[in-house]
Amino acid sequence: MSMTQEQKQALVNEAVEAGKNAYCIYSKYVVGACLQTPSGKYIRGCNVENASYGASICAERCAVFSAVAQGEREFDAVAVIGMGGAVPCGMCRQVLNEFNPKMVVLVGDLDGKIVLDTTLDYMLPHAFGPSNLLDLNLKE
Template identity: 45%
Template sequence: MSVTKEAVFKMGEAKKEWLDVAVSALDKAYVPYSRFPVGACLVTKEGKVYQGLNIENASYGLSNCAERTAFFKAVSEGERDFQHLVIAGHTPEPISPCGACRQVMVEFCEPTMPVTLLGDDGVMMETTIEQLLPYSFNNKDLPG
């Protein structure tokens, strides 16, 4: 997968690193069962970058998605403030995150935080957390 000049122009040259981090994770993904690698790049408000990749397990339910891997790495190191998420996959259209990943995004991100979805040939879509999971369940819905 290569990132097109149009995609870089659309995001801005400064954000090219984020695309590259997500794309490079595709080669590191552990996907012996599905053979469907996914890469992610989560960026803190201070600009620190966390790479995520999907990790499968023979007991399928124990597998972990790229997006959640990036979030869990960042949160385990004390990060709580994020500015952008890039998700890359070998899909003809921009890749779409699963429901579990969308719920984790809601837990840790502002509804307006940008998310870039990247497919093969640099096809890209810009969205937000709120657009990915409208009317989400969050801590405001809990009693107390």
């Protein structure tokens, strides 16, 4: 997907807004994310921590799960913001890969400055995805 600089900045700004809802009382590390669908719809997510740390969720996965709950299954781009620039972790890269290995990934700081502009397939080479399961002929 080709995005103008203005479109990229708009998506990062949505991630900044999402970060304002972060529940990060333990780490104090705010992360916001925003997905963009092919129709241009924005779907936000933020990190949500829990006293049982393993029950916490990253902003990117929060956005994906929210999008899926809204019936969305296609994403062209994701923006993620955090202090100094929050690059998606491996688990988030894997979840994003499920929906579009070629999506644009924008990383920004808390002020919305873009610090990295790349693609998911560059960040997660040789990924395991749905196509790896096609030959299994899974049946219920």
